[in-house]
Structure formats: structure tokens, C-alpha cells
Amino acid sequence: MPVRSRRTLLTAVAVTTGLTLAAVTPALAGTGADRTRAAGVSTAQGDPRNATQRVADFYGAYIDSVWAADDPAAAANAKALRAFYLSSGAQQRAAAYEAKNHADGVLFAQNVPVRWKVAYTGSGMGHSTSRVTLTWSDGANAQVTAIDVQSDLKTLKITGLQPAD
Template sequence: MSIRMGNRKTFVAAATITAALSLAAVTPALAGTTAPHSARSAAASTVQGDPRSTTTRVANFYGAYIDSIWNNEDPAASANAKALRAFYLSAAAQNKVAAYEESEHADGILFAQNVPVKWKVTYTGSGAGHATNRVTLTWSDGADAQVSKIDVQSDLSTLKITGLKQVG
């Protein structure tokens, strides 16, 4: 009887250890921290927002817009980018962007022909019913990465983007 009980305890212990090791191996994958993405995931471990904040809205717009054009092989990407413009930009801002694109043959949201690898949005002030946020776009990785900056003006009552201006 003692041999059977010992075998049962050994089996239960082995099953428990196997389950724990399996869970430890699977948990990082479920959390999105697998090896190829771990450095990127660690850098952006917390994101929060407020739909009443122009800074959050500008960040949401640029994040979703860049994701859409980055994924240009996805058939829905172009339609999504257009829908984002229609939702986040005022009609006047959409017209200004279209005019820029017509004359410069470049994206009027990014003021470029390519897609940045990183973006950051910083609140810079408000007045006269508008808020301004500075969008910093990073175009490559590494110590010598090129950056560009755009001041984005938003209407405080509608939260729509009303103006985009490249910063020298």
C-alpha cells in the first residue's frame, strides 16, 4: 500500500511541476512579451488615455494613422487611414492636408513620403479655444535617428484637429 501511495504522490508532484513550467513558458507569450518584441514591449509597458483630452486624441490619431499606413499591404489600411482623417480632423484641416498633398506629393499628416518608426505627443499649451500638442516623429532607430516635429492644433470644444504645422 505504501508503494502505491508513494507512486501517486510522485505522479501528482510531477504533474504539478510540469503544469507550473508550462504556465511559466506560455505566460510571456500570452502577455505579448515574446523574445522578438520584448525590447519594444518593455519600452511601452503602460498606456493610458482620456477621451476628453486633446493630447490623448492626437496621440490616438497618430498611433492609429501610422499603424494603418505602416501596414500598407493590408487592403483595409488605406480605407482606415481615410476614415481616421475624417473622424479626427475638421473639414477645414482635411482640405489643407489635401492641398498640401497635391502640391508636395507627400503625406500631409506626416509631412513626408515615408513612415516613421516611432512617435511621441507632448502637450505644449492652450488658449483662444484651442490646444496645441507637439508630435515628434522618429524616422529610424539608433543614436543618429532623424526626427521631425509637427505642431497640432485642436479645437477644445469639438476636440477635432484644426491645424498641422511643421516645426523648423
């Protein structure tokens, strides 16, 4: 291969590599203060027909609403989410818990978790069960609690919430 052809080929490879890195690096790094948050979540997906996914959708949106206490729309959004995702019986039991314990009847706490995850734990008799794990702070000694959630497989509504043992 002549020297000029090799130089042209190497130049083309170098330019292509440089342009690729220039295009990809900002997307991977994020911008400013969002850099840390962007690195934590790479993809998200869902299925509105899946009871466990619906529980995860509810807890994600509900925690976002409760977390945004300074947003005037947050309280109304949390109430609307409860009305949409919880059966009327579950709503009544959550309200009774709140009146008795002066704490949120969905989170079973007075504060808001910083992280959550949902796992399928079984199904039978027309219901699905999920375990919601709530993490209340960052660091090595973060407090973690769990809630067992029952959902109706026909309506996909949450029919029962109970702190896990």
C-alpha cells in the same frame, strides 16, 4: 522550533517562490519574437476628453494604418481616421499639401516614422496646441521632425497641422 517544522516551513517557502517565478517569468519575458516589443510598452491609457490625448490617439492609429501598406484595409482606415479626427478645413489643407508636395499631409513626409510622441504645448482662445515628434529610423543618428498640431477644445477635432521650425 523543531527541525521538522523548520524543514516544512523552508520547503513551503521554496515551493511558493518557485511557483511564483514560474508564473511571472513567461509574462515578463514575452514569447518568441515579441519579447523585444513587449518590453518597450508596459502600460497605456487615455482620456477621450483630453485634446492632447486625442492627437496622440490619432497619430498612433494613423501611423499604424500607413505603416501597414500591405493590408488592403489600411488605406481606407487612414482615410476614415482623417475624417474622424481632422476638421474639414484641416482635411482640405492636408489634401492641398499632398497635391502640391506629393507627400502625406499629416506626416509631412513620403515615408512612415518608426516612433512618435505627443506633448502638450499650450492652450488659449478655445484651442489646444500639441507638438508631435516623429522619429524616422533607429540608431544614434535617427532623423527627428516635429509637427505643431492645433485642436479645438470644444469639438476636440484637429484644426491645424504645421511642420515645426
